[in-house]
Amino acid sequence: MSNNLLEGLIDLNKVKIKIKRVYFLDKFRKISFNFVIVILLILVISVFTSTYLVNVSNSKLEAESLIVGLGHNYDDIIAYNTEIAKNTPVSIDTIKINTESGDPRVLAIFLFLKKYNSPMATMSVAEAFVIHADENKFGQQWPILVAISGVESGFGRLIPRYGNISSYNAWGWAGGSKYGRWSYFDSWEHAIEVVSNGLAKGYSGTGYKPEVMVRFYCPDCYEDNKGTKWVGGVNGYINEIRQIHKQLTS
Numbered sequence: 001m002s003n004n005l006l007e008g009l010i011d012l013n014k015v016k017i018k019i020k021r022v023y024f025l026d027k028f029r030k031i032s033f034n035f036v037i038v039i040l041l042i043l044v045i046s047v048f049t050s051t052y053l054v055n056v057s058n059s060k061l062e063a064e065s066l067i068v069g070l071g072h073n074y075d076d077i078i079a080y081n082t083e084i085a086k087n088t089p090v091s092i093d094t095i096k097i098n099t100e101s102g103d104p105r106v107l108a109i110f111l112f113l114k115k116y117n118s119p120m121a122t123m124s125v126a127e128a129f130v131i132h133a134d135e136n137k138f139g140q141q142w143p144i145l146v147a148i149s150g151v152e153s154g155f156g157r158l159i160p161r162y163g164n165i166s167s168y169n170a171w172g173w174a175g176g177s178k179y180g181r182w183s184y185f186d187s188w189e190h191a192i193e194v195v196s197n198g199l200a201k202g203y204s205g206t207g208y209k210p211e212v213m214v215r216f217y218c219p220d221c222y223e224d225n226k227g228t229k230w231v232g233g234v235n236g237y238i239n240e241i242r243q244i245h246k247q248l249t250s
Helices: 004-069 072-089 104-115 123-135 144-153 190-207 210-217 225-249
Strands: 172-178 179-181
Touching: 072 144, 072 225, 104 123, 104 144, 123 144, 123 190, 123 225, 144 190, 144 210, 144 225, 190 210, 210 225
Parallel strands: none
Antiparallel strands: 172 179
């Protein structure tokens, strides 16, 4: 074999080797690039997932802890309610409102909730309180559900939430939901219906008297001097609503 031919073959082999090397490097770069992309995607997903789970966990924790913590702070809630009422005076002598309901109890509840700057202060919600109080035979204790909401949640201002989802649970009503141990409702009216029915099933034998109800409704606070804070708050709000009702009907 001539030297020229031999040299040509050697050069050809060098070219083949070089082509293979370039091909291999190109494949390696592509694989490496894809691998890096995959790793980055995994990291991004991991960070997003962990952040989302933390946020959900925090939201759940807020919903779970909000009313749990209130059980030992009824004095604080009642004091806060009093401060709110000072800043939102409502005079039954000057207020003008059109309503289809001829029941003065509806207006009494509305005015009372308005005074405490409650998110439940609408005529439809006030009417729901009265309707379900009558359906469940609360009798003279017709303001009981409104009053309980005052000590449990500041009349609906402090309620469990899951992110932006409201529970409409102003009564610390347990029972569980996909958001935690507290019951979640579709609206204030829905909540009033369910909780009123629940009171009728579980507390009718108490005459809906707070001093009797407290032992079962709030067993934790009953241990604190037989729930005097809870009982005093609920009875105080019942009497206040009755007083407004008396002024409206006198």
